[in-house]
Amino acid sequence: MKRRDFLKLGTAGITGAVSTSLGLLCWSPRAFAKTISKTFYITDGYIAMPDGVDVYFKGFSNSTSQLNIPGESVIVQQGDTVEITIVNTLSSDHSFVIDGVVDSGIINGGQSKLVSFTVNNAGSYMFYDKLNAPYNRLLGLHGGFAVMPTGSSNELYNGSPTFVQQYVWVTNDIDPIWHDEVSRGRTPLSTFNPYYFTINGRTMRVPGHPEYGNPDIDSGYNQQTRLEGSIGDRTLVRILNAGMCMHSVHFHANHVEWLAENGQARNAVWKKDTLLLPNNIGSLDVIYPYEVPPDSWPQVTKGYFPMHFHDEMTQTAGGGLYQFGLATTIAFK
């Protein structure tokens, strides 16, 4: 594979390389269907991991000069026609797939393709590159795709518990040896051994670290990732696992309402502080209720808490650096 136009991200500055939308996923309901259009540019480049190691990635990006990991979330309404244009700027073949919804087929290197489809079922989906599976997906060619019920701004599906704001978290497990092999056009032969664990393409930084608080790098401050709310700001989180590992998702300060797993609504809504996240495009949909932390005494309404994975290997980077892994902050404002 030809290596070209590598973008150095991370500590060297990531300006222009991040998603263009600010904050959480925004949505206004409609009584009618419409056509939603979006163009993704398949690009590649290197991103610095917390231990300073540069790792090769590919992404569904917003322009030829960007590398967006994950691709910018797409949100549509049931019945909408979605037109996605994929511009493959690389020399390798790629595809755009949403399981059960659309498969672009092969988009050859240097080619573009328009895929048009209609989505009928509300819920959370992942778009990804299904070619060279699972490598292209693991390398970063993935993103969140949300389908809202017709005319609704506050439900996951018709009749679901309601929310006032929503986020998409796409998680991934990164084996730098695999990424390097794919960058050289080879198929990895080693057993998958993840060294980095990301949420929306980023990992945590902690107080005292020079990148702490940088929203482009620190998953605890990234606006698409960090939950921000006040008491009553019920928040839907669509958790999509692009990675190879099963994980355990742990929320501090509130139990979540568990609405769906792998896109299927659950028969009963359980309140959980910890949930099993299935691997390989597994998903969970939960509502973080932003209630007064029930065991606080005296009661508090403000504070900062983590959401982190509890299979604690994920809380490390490069085999160490605890706290530089897959986590974000839940802020009670």
Place this chain on the structure above:
Amino acid sequence: MSKILRPVNMMHAGGGGGGSCYIYPDSPSTPGLVTADVTFNRTAHMNGSMTMDDGNTITMWGFNEGGGMGMGGGAFPSPAMRMTQGQVVHTVLTAGSMMQGTHTIHHHGIEPSTENDGVGHYSFDVNGTYTYQWKASHAGTYFYHCHTNTVLHAEMGMYGALIIDPPEGPGTLFSGGPTYDKEVIWACDEIDSSWHNKNWRAGTCGGDEGFNSLNPDYFIITGVDGAQSALTDASIAPTVNVGDSLLIRYICAGYLPQRITFGGLNATIHMSDGRALPQTVQAATIKASSAERYDLIIVPDQSGVYEVTVEFLHWVTGAVVGTARTRITVV
């Protein structure tokens, strides 16, 4: 947070070599301290051990009951905390210095204020004595564990069960919920013995400690080896009468996913993570992930010996990497 935290510099910590260790030592006073209804004193220790069925002895860390500087004891798992719903609780943690090891207590599933949540990098790593103050608002099964360099400290065994009884007291799972005649606590965990010879802050100053990859060689139930001992250990393997209600408080205390099967007995799941389910669920097997809890009741209708298996699953392949076993004897 009201203050800006700074990590401890290795030079100041006596470590040498420069660079920062991301540890936040402090022992402040507790905001809004009131008189507690119940107090648990816990002292961190790093001198415990567990002898396995194959004769090997593994170093374990944990929390001893009582104050002082943690000499002696070496409890694993750490002594359970048990209180009644509605009580204001103090957990008084005494931990060491930067040389001896700072620690915290996070009461997993308990949801207090930031200062009392026990997450080092959101508040502080205790280097003296701190009183965690919180109120036990929901009956159920929880556990507590150290949240300093958690990947290592929880693996080293720094955890214990935490049970909140409803006002009715032990024998009732939650107000309006089922009663039980006998209970067991199964905290199922896997041990990678290659992690058990490290410094308490390993990895927090950088460096590859292999913490991305857990390759367990022992599989245990509440501190008892699940290879053989847990089959007969009286604290793990219950004997109940036909028709009795056996409550199993199942805590997935390891890092890998688990699948627990009850030897052909049918269980009724009443709660998970300290919350009653909207409707109970019948289950012959449960798949759980790290730190989930399930409260289930078995009412056996036939005498016999039922072998319970806890399978530990590879996080990528789902393959069984090890099994712990115990037994329910029905007479």
